[in-house]
Amino acid sequence: xxxxxxxxxxxxxxxxxxxxxxxxxxxxxxxxxxxxxxxxxxxxxxxxxxxxxxxxxxxxxxxxxxxxxxxxxxxxxxxxxxxxxxxxxxxxxxxxxxxxxxxxxxxxxxxxxxxxxxxxxxxxxxxxxxxxxxxxxxxxxxxxxxxxxxxxxxxxxxxxxxxxxxxxxxxxxxxxxxxxxxxxxxxxxxxxxxxxxxxxxxxxxxxxxxxxxxxxxxxxxxxxxxxxxxxxxxxxxxxxx
Numbered sequence: 004x005x006x007x008x009x010x011x012x013x014x015x016x017x018x019x020x021x022x023x024x025x026x027x028x029x030x031x032x033x034x035x036x037x038x039x040x041x042x043x044x045x046x047x048x049x050x051x052x053x054x055x056x057x058x059x060x061x062x063x064x065x066x067x068x069x070x071x072x073x074x075x076x077x078x079x080x081x082x083x084x085x086x087x088x089x090x091x092x093x094x095x096x097x098x099x100x101x102x103x104x105x106x107x108x109x110x111x112x113x114x115x116x117x118x119x120x121x122x123x124x125x126x127x128x129x130x131x132x133x134x135x136x137x138x139x140x141x142x143x144x145x146x147x148x149x150x151x152x153x154x155x156x157x158x159x160x161x162x163x164x165x166x167x168x169x170x171x172x173x174x175x176x177x178x179x180x181x182x183x184x185x186x187x188x189x190x191x192x193x194x195x196x197x198x199x200x201x202x203x204x205x206x207x208x209x210x211x212x213x214x215x216x217x218x219x220x221x222x223x224x225x226x227x228x229x230x231x232x233x234x235x236x237x238x239x240x241x242x243x244x
Contacts, residue, residue, distance in 0.1 A: 008231065010061075012085070013064040015084050015091075016058060016070065017059055019077075019079050019083075022091055028077060039052045044072070045072050045073055045076070066230070067085065070085055071085070085233065088114075110144070111150055112137075112138055112147075113138075113151065114149065114151045141169070141239070147172075148170060148238070149170055149235070150168060150170065152166070153168055157217050157220070158216040161216040162216070168195060169240070170185075170237050171235060171236050171238050172233070176200070176234070179198055179208075179211075182198075182214075184236075186237060187226070187233075188231075188233040189229075189231065189232050196214055197214040198212070198213060198234070199214065210228060212224075
């Protein structure tokens, strides 16, 4: 059975595909930029155009591997396509030379949804897609980031209920540093925890140990790493919001 996250991913793909058509990156019946060319870029063969059509008709559903290829090859925002955060082409804000324009737009995307960092998890699809968002700017923090309010006492006293964490996306599991704080999205749930990587005998990271600051009330637990795992490094904490 296809999960809700894949269904939502596919809906965002359909939106991105239409925008790429509007931008002239995909042109109907065009040898170089048509559906077959798109299929070759994303799936490795022009013969797989029928698979792209099924994605567009929601008869099949895009997976995360090919979604990342679309982001890489067509300059689509990973934050948008993979997680539903921001705009499809929000990467453009990083290339603006006009600092005043960048300042007014803001490089931090805030969601008004609340994520639980205690024993109860929150559906990340609702967190990303169903909430109002606003952009803002804090001096000294660059790049595309997002923030949200934390609920629960599992990270007390380091992070209190109602604090806001500002995060940046981790591009690969190898970039994760043990015993630092991350927002971890696994299987549609989002936690804020200290993270420790657990590797197999070949040195490949297979599981993550998620550890609470408030270890007297919240035991550590482990989660498998898979293609749906997303990690976001907590880079700044705003208290008392």
